[in-house]
Amino acid sequence: MHLQSGNELLDSQRWQEVPGTKNAVIFPFIRKIDTNSSNSYIIAMPGAVVLIDPGGLSDQMDLLAKEIESITTTKPVSVFVFLTHAHIDHFLVMLTHPFFYSNNAVVLAAHEKSAALLSAADTKCTQAELFGKTLKPLEVPLKFFEGRETTKTQVPAGEGGTYLLEADIFSGGHLAIRRERFCPGPGDSIEIFETPGHSPDSVCYRIGTVIFIGDLLFAANPGIAGSSGWDQKDLLISIDEVLWLLESEDIRICCPGHGKVISAGTARAMLIAMKTDAARLGDIAAVTPEWAQETARYAENLMDRVAACFTIMAGRCYRAAHILEDLEESGEAEKISGILNIKIIDDILEEFHRFSEDYRRGNQRDVHLALKAGQVSAKLEHVYRKERLDLIIDPYLVRRAARLLSDYTTTLRGFRKSVNLEVFDPGTALSPFIEQVTGSNCSDDELLALADNEQEYMLAFVTRLTRVPLFPDDPVTFEVLGESCRTCADIDRLEDLVAEILENLAATDHKGIFISVGPEENDVVVSIRARKTGNELEIPESDLIYMREECKIAGGTLTVSAEGSCYVIRIALPRVL
Amino acid sequence: MEIRKDQKAGVAVLALTGRIDTAAAPELEKELIKMIEQGNRKILLNFTQVTYISSGGLRVLLATAKKLRSPDDRFGLSSLSPEVNKILKLAGFTTIFSIFPTNEDAFAKWQ
Numbered sequence: 001m002h003l004q005s006g007n008e009l010l011d012s013q014r015w016q017e018v019p020g021t022k023n024a025v026i027f028p029f030i031r032k033i034d035t036n037s038s039n040s041y042i043i044a045m046p047g048a049v050v051l052i053d054p055g056g057l058s059d060q061m062d063l064l065a066k067e068i069e070s071i072t073t074t075k076p077v078s079v080f081v082f083l084t085h086a087h088i089d090h091f092l093v094m095l096t097h098p099f100f101y102s103n104n105a106v107v108l109a110a111h112e113k114s115a116a117l118l119s120a121a122d123t124k125c126t127q128a129e130l131f132g133k134t135l136k137p138l139e140v141p142l143k144f145f146e147g148r149e150t151t152k153t154q155v156p157a158g159e160g161g162t163y164l165l166e167a168d169i170f171s172g173g174h175l176a177i178r179r180e181r182f183c184p185g186p187g188d189s190i191e192i193f194e195t196p197g198h199s200p201d202s203v204c205y206r207i208g209t210v211i212f213i214g215d216l217l218f219a220a221n222p223g224i225a226g227s228s229g230w231d232q233k234d235l236l237i238s239i240d241e242v243l244w245l246l247e248s249e250d251i252r253i254c255c256p257g258h259g260k261v262i263s264a265g266t267a268r269a270m271l272i273a274m275k276t277d278a279a280r281l282g283d284i285a286a287v288t289p290e291w292a293q294e295t296a297r298y299a300e301n302l303m304d305r306v307a308a309c310f311t312i313m314a315g316r317c318y319r320a321a322h323i324l325e326d327l328e329e330s331g332e333a334e335k336i337s338g339i340l341n342i343k344i345i346d347d348i349l350e351e352f353h354r355f356s357e358d359y360r361r362g363n364q365r366d367v368h369l370a371l372k373a374g375q376v377s378a379k380l381e382h383v384y385r386k387e388r389l390d391l392i393i394d395p396y397l398v399r400r401a402a403r404l405l406s407d408y409t410t411t412l413r414g415f416r417k418s419v420n421l422e423v424f425d426p427g428t429a430l431s432p433f434i435e436q437v438t439g440s441n442c443s444d445d446e447l448l449a450l451a452d453n454e455q456e457y458m459l460a461f462v463t464r465l466t467r468v469p470l471f472p473d474d475p476v477t478f479e480v481l482g483e484s485c486r487t488c489a490d491i492d493r494l495e496d497l498v499a500e501i502l503e504n505l506a507a508t509d510h511k512g513i514f515i516s517v518g519p520e521e522n523d524v525v526v527s528i529r530a531r532k533t534g535n536e537l538e539i540p541e542s543d544l545i546y547m548r549e550e551c552k553i554a555g556g557t558l559t560v561s562a563e564g565s566c567y568v569i570r571i572a573l574p575r576v577l
Numbered sequence: 578m579e580i581r582k583d584q585k586a587g588v589a590v591l592a593l594t595g596r597i598d599t600a601a602a603p604e605l606e607k608e609l610i611k612m613i614e615q616g617n618r619k620i621l622l623n624f625t626q627v628t629y630i631s632s633g634g635l636r637v638l639l640a641t642a643k644k645l646r647s648p649d650d651r652f653g654l655s656s657l658s659p660e661v662n663k664i665l666k667l668a669g670f671t672t673i674f675s676i677f678p679t680n681e682d683a684f685a686k687w688q
Contacts, residue, residue: 307631308664314632315668322639322673342632346599349631353598468669507663540659 009253010210010261013063018043019252020208021188027067029060033258035131035368038090038215040064041255043207044071047185048163050080052205052212053257054100056092065099072105078163079106080142080182082190084214084257085202086114087127088135095136108140109182111194112147113201115140125199125229130289132365144180144192144203155182172248177241195242197235197278198224204242209252216242217256217270220277222412223295223371227287232278239275243268284414292366295411299373300356301542302408306380307349309401313393314342320465329458336462339392341383348383352376374412381405391459394467396437396499403496419490419553423576426487426494426524427480427517433495434515437502438469438476470506471513481518487573489555494571497550497558498526501569504539505530510567523572530567580608586684588651589617594626597634606637613641618650621683625656630664642674651687655680 010016012030027042037055042064049071054061068079081100083091094100094108110118117125121135128135142155142165154162164183169176170193178194191206198219205212218224219235245251246264254267262270285291317336324333352373359369384405390398407417447464450457470476498515505513505528512531517524539547539560551558556573578601579594589612597605612620620641638654645652653675657665665671677683 307629308660311630311632311635311664312667315635315664315670318632318636318639319669319673322643325643343599346631346633350599353596468667470667503663503667507659507666 009263010255015044015067018188018208018210020210020250021045024188024207026210027064028255028261029055029064030260031055031060031258035089035371037093038084038087038257039255039259041212042067043190045184045188046077047187048078048080050082050182050184050190052082052255053084053090053214054081054093054097056089058093058097061093061097061099065097068099076105078184081106081108082192082205083108083110083114084205084212085199086110086117086125087199087215088131088133089127090214090257091118091138092128092133094138107142108138109142110140110144111201111203112143112145115143117201127227130227130287130292130365130367145178145194170245172244175241175244177245193241193245195238197231197238199229200231200234201229202238204245206245206249206251209250210255211242211245211251211253211264211267212255213242213257213267215257217267217274218258220274220281222374222409222414223287223367225278225281225287226284226291226414230287232281235278236275239271239278243271243275246271281413287367287414289366291414292370295370296359296366296373298411299370299408301546302404303349303352303356303373303376304542305546306377306401306404307353309397309404310340310342310345310349313389313397313401314340314345316393316466316468317342319468320462323465324462332458332462336392336466339388341385344383345380348376348379370412373408377405377408377412381409392463392466394436396433396495399492400496400499403492417553419555420492421488421490421555423486423488424491425484426489426526426573427484429491430495430498430515430517430526431478431480434476434478434498434502437499438471438513470502471511474511474513476502476513476515478515479517481516483519485519485524486576487524487555488576489573490553493550493554494526494556494573497547497554497571498528500543500547501528504543505567509533512566519575520572522575524575526571526573528569528571529563530569532562532565532567578604580605582612585680586688588619588621588684588687590621590623590680592623592625596629596631597627597637598629598631599633602631602633602637605634606640609637609641610644613644618645618647619687620645620652621677621680622654623656623680624654624658624661627661628658630661635664635668635670638670639673651675653677653683653687655683 010026010028012028015025015027018024018026024043024045029040031037031039037057037060038053040055040060041052043050049068051064072079100106118138118140121137123129123135126135155165166181168179170179180192181189183189188207193204195202195204195216198215202214204214246268251264254262254264317340321333321337355372358364384401386398386402410417447460450460510530510533514529516527548558551571556571559570561568578597581592583590642652655677656679657676
């Protein structure tokens with residue numbers, strides 16, 4: 001083993017001293033974050049070698065085994081595997097790697113609840129079922145928190161040795177954490193703290209000024225919160241307890257189960273932020289294989305819609321820039337071409353498409369696709385600056401893109417999509433919206449009126465170029481039938497739905513669009529009629545399912561039918577007196 | 578994306594297959610530039626097998642339309658899939674270059 005001088009945090013794949021210890025050294029194996037495998041950490045002390053979380057991948061374990069054997073071949077010493085919790089990405093490799101089944105000196109140690117899950121080969125709490133993995137029973141000879149309190153126990157070790165395990169309650173103020181201390185001999189020891197929430201068996205380990213925090217930092221993340229064994233109440237308590245630990249103890253380095261090693265200060269800030277998130281997660285849906293399947297299907301459909309929406313917006317900008325260049329307004333053309341960050345957006349969408357193709361080939365599970373879409377959605381939300389856009393591009397498209405992304409994040413979090421139900425008169429409310437979607441956005445007269453002000457004129461002119469009326473040669477008729485009536489629905493979602501229907505009609509060259517709003521028995525019906533033109537009204541089945549679902553969320557029901565020479569799309573909303 | 582080239586009725590026809598995404602758009606642009614440099618002034622892109630066009634693809638179409646704007650030049654698209662047709666229509670591209678139901682419609686119109 002060759003020791004190099006350390007830096008403030010720990011480097012991956014090199015041996016370094018464990019800060020705050022007499023003679024413990026550490027070999028971290030830090031991975032890019034994914035769901036296949038966790039980080040691993042080897043800690044070598046004079047009396048034992050401890051491998052925290054062997055992970056889920058063979059090649060990772062090959063390297064770890066080589067490092068462990070470089071110690072044990074020169075000095076026979078027991079090897080312990082400590083699990084932060086029994087999720088498959090932290091231990092699965094133990095079921096297959098020769099290092100474990102050919103080496104009797106390796107002692108598996110974990111929370112007694114982990115031991116119960118592993119011994120029963122529980123596929124739910126270990127997430128094996130969610131990620132499509134099979135398990136076989138795994139015995140845990142050294143169980144933490146097995147009813148010992150403020151006692152000292154000799155625990156068995158490989159090859160007949162025994163080690164001391166002390167138990168007590170670490171308390172201060174109103175907080176008290178169950179703690180055990182693993183003492184492999186004189187000198188350094190490893191403390192074990194019970195921190196459930198992410199899973200019932202989650203623990204943190206601490207040696208010197210370093211804490212191994214497992215997946216606590218990710219426990220409020222979409223697709224993770226709500227998984228089998230996740231518990232909001234326990235999580236909130238554990239966050240408080242770990243925050244208190246970080247503040248009251250000399251802990252400087254935090255080693256997470258996934259991703260880079262961070263400072264204790266960063267971990268504190270992350271825990272404070274996630275506590276707010278975790279507090280909101282009271283009634284999230286359970287993350288199950290069925291949930292994953294449903295969410296993956298939704299993700300694919302949604303990303304197609306997101307791609308179409310951004311492509312249409314970008315196309316409108318390019319078209320406007322093309323015309324501006326013709327008019328020798330190259331400065332404005334350049335500005336409008338770059339307004340959407342479209343190159344970055346295209347790359348992000350392409351990243352999802354490649355992943356989605358891999359999923360269709362059977363190389364990824366439903367849950368992987370659902371999580372990938374969440375990652376992509378978050379990236380898109382980050383680069384999409386809608387406040388810069390709605391002056392130029394049709395506000396309904398700008399709003400739709402933002403809504404699609406936020407709806408996915410909400411769904412992935414296991415919440416219902418946000419619905420803003422209000423009482424309104426759909427006749428009055430829809431009239432200006434339909435004018436905005438179908439009409440010209442800046443008339444010649446309006447443009448002429450602005451001719452004296454160069455800036456305002458240019459903005460109005462660019463807006464006129466970027467907004468594309470859906471039926472330029474065939475005005476849409478809008479009529480309120482009968483008495484004025486009110487409904488209770490989400491007006492923004494209703495408008496988006498009407499816009500999508502009109503887009504489908506425009507794309508298939510339908511003419512004679514007649515939109516009416518009027519009472520029918522207990523409903524207020526928004527009816528959109530289009531004259532048949534020889535082109536079928538081909539709304540893809542997936543779009544239709546999506547639109548029906550959106551209509552339901554908005555507060556209504558959607559039907560599509562052919563009546564004589566017309567297609568009729570009806571949105572029935574509840575009538576409110 | 579695959580590009581199959583053909584010459585018919587004095588028109589260079591490029592039959593495209595696959596997705597015109599961020600990776601394929603530069604490839605298409607390169608091919609179109611090459612064809613124009615070789616003297617092809619009537620170009621028809623057949624989209625029968627194209628199910629997706631990215632904004633990068635749209636930019637290539639505009640750039641090509643810009644290069645083929647002399648009175649005798651022709652640039653058009655044929656046999657659009659419903660998905661691509663919808664994008665082009667809603668982006669306002671159908672007023673910039675000609676779109677034909679089939680290759681034959683384009684040949685007849687460009688005679």
